[in-house]
Amino acid sequence: MCGIYLDYQSASPVDPRVHEFMERYLSCDFGNPSALHSRGLAARAALEEARTKVAELINAEGPENIIFTGGVTEANNLAVRGVAQRNAGIGKKLLASSIEHISVLNPLKGLLKSGYELALVPVDSTGIIDLAQLESLISKETILTSVMYANSDIGTIEPIREVSDMVHERGMYLHVDATAAAGKIPLDVQKEGIDLLTLSSNDLYGPQGAGALYVKPGVRIQPVLFGGGQERGLRAGTENLYAIAGMGEAARLASLEKAIESSRLQAIRDGLIKEILTIEQSYLTGHPTLRLPHHASFRFSRIEGESILLTMDAMFNIQVSTGSACSSRTLEPSHVLLAIGLKHEQAHGSMVMTLGKENNPDQIPAIVNAVRKTVDRLRALSPL
Amino acid sequence: MAQIGYSKKVMEHFMNPKNVGVIENPDGYGKVGNPVCGDLMEIFIRVMDDRIDDIKFRTFGCGSAIAVSSMVTEMAKGKTLDEAMLITRKDVADELDGLPPQKMHCSNLGADALHAAIKNYWVKIGKIKPEEAKEEEESHEGEACGT
Ligand code: FES
Numbered sequence: 001m002c003g004i005y006l007d008y009q010s011a012s013p014v015d016p017r018v019h020e021f022m023e024r025y026l027s028c029d030f031g032n033p034s035a036l037h038s039r040g041l042a043a044r045a046a047l048e049e050a051r052t053k054v055a056e057l058i059n060a061e062g063p064e065n066i067i068f069t070g071g072v073t074e075a076n077n078l079a080v081r082g083v084a085q086r087n088a089g090i091g092k093k094l095l096a097s098s099i100e101h102i103s104v105l106n107p108l109k110g111l112l113k114s115g116y117e118l119a120l121v122p123v124d125s126t127g128i129i130d131l132a133q134l135e136s137l138i139s140k141e142t143i144l145t146s147v148m149y150a151n152s153d154i155g156t157i158e159p160i161r162e163v164s165d166m167v168h169e170r171g172m173y174l175h176v177d178a179t180a181a182a183g184k185i186p187l188d189v190q191k192e193g194i195d196l197l198t199l200s201s202n203d204l205y206g207p208q209g210a211g212a213l214y215v216k217p218g219v220r221i222q223p224v225l226f227g228g229g230q231e232r233g234l235r236a237g238t239e240n241l242y243a244i245a246g247m248g249e250a251a252r253l254a255s256l257e258k259a260i261e262s263s264r265l266q267a268i269r270d271g272l273i274k275e276i277l278t279i280e281q282s283y284l285t286g287h288p289t290l291r292l293p294h295h296a297s298f299r300f301s302r303i304e305g306e307s308i309l310l311t312m313d314a315m316f317n318i319q320v321s322t323g324s325a326c327s328s329r330t331l332e333p334s335h336v337l338l339a340i341g342l343k344h345e346q347a348h349g350s351m352v353m354t355l356g357k358e359n360n361p362d363q364i365p366a367i368v369n370a371v372r373k374t375v376d377r378l379r380a381l382s383p384l
Numbered sequence: 385m386a387q388i389g390y391s392k393k394v395m396e397h398f399m400n401p402k403n404v405g406v407i408e409n410p411d412g413y414g415k416v417g418n419p420v421c422g423d424l425m426e427i428f429i430r431v432m433d434d435r436i437d438d439i440k441f442r443t444f445g446c447g448s449a450i451a452v453s454s455m456v457t458e459m460a461k462g463k464t465l466d467e468a469m470l471i472t473r474k475d476v477a478d479e480l481d482g483l484p485p486q487k488m489h490c491s492n493l494g495a496d497a498l499h500a501a502i503k504n505y506w507v508k509i510g511k512i513k514p515e516e517a518k519e520e521e522e523s524h525e526g527e528a529c530g531t
Contacts, residue, residue, distance in 0.1 A: 304446055304449075310395075331486060382442060383424055383426045384424065
């Protein structure tokens, strides 16, 4: 028994069709895409096929605008540092929403040492970026603004089109981390005016160890890794071929299936939210409607999230996630929960559920029952 | 980076904590921690013939904090007050077959809450002065969450 898995945003299984597709790149067409023999050419063809499939998922101008990386962290680092360093002559101002992923925030902060300026744009209590603040912060020297498509801790979807208009009116480039959104909601980089966009393979049910950065034609960017000049010189290193091939196939399946799958998951998710919010002193975190279809996040007063996670797992074999300080390496609560205005002790009661392929509506009663029992049990232990 | 993965003992005490609850009109009461960090632990004791005859706890905190509370109450039960005062933070962690490094501060709370409850009793019976009982509570105030 695998239990009921509700932590798809942390890690997802590989789709069996993707797994099958990848096999020949481990056993037969495993050549180095830079080699001239037939095995190398087959590998090159697989690489370019994957590029096309990923480009189609986000409606990129062409496959050449997709740069494969070793994952999301690397793609975000390339976007932030690659743009900042290449355009330092134009300006040194950087902007980001306060709820960006740490792999965006940390490279941005790292640039402060080199004379860049960083301002974080606040979000409201539902996690939506403050557009008035954003507008007031953008200037001619703002070379990069990074706003995620949707947030993985609270599920909130950002108004990217509006952000893009503001950025391009006065500033320069917009980077969008679409890790949590890709494969869940429609993405169109051209329609939304996105200059750089980060994608994850695993969030599409592809293998871990692959990611991609979309770079719009004409965007000035430089590499952060140096070596053999692969990926148009922007990401050196022999391509992780079978993972990239898998990511491509996962992107193709996502393009075909995401609409139906997302509405299926949304129905389950809505059922969970409705039932779980009947628990006393339970609250939804994030936006009530502008949220990812597979995402449900809560907080419960008087109890702590790591205890929730452990109880759900050990007692009910249900895997969830939390933004509580107690479960983080630094013992700091999720910066996202603090950014939406929660106090430390409120952030402690966080529980995040992200749904995926193996979830079905029949699981709702068992999940709700488990949450209810878990909350009761921990509240009985709590002095608050 | 032993963040995840509690010992079997920790999980046992977390899942089936011993001595949960409240003692009405306790002989000694200790409360330590900081709800801002998420740690809050209270221990109630009933004393008979200088021994801990009954002990109960309530905890707001992580799996480790709950396991530590349960373990420290088990360790203290039946001991004389002087013996119980000798239970150290490390003893509690050792009895639980160890705790992840960043969780050690939770194990501090267990022994500290116990000692605070004993001192509270000693103050009541006039054995020590109220100032001498303050130590534990103060030792956590102003402390960073991770320490
Ligand atoms: S109570 Fe927060 S880490 Fe233990």
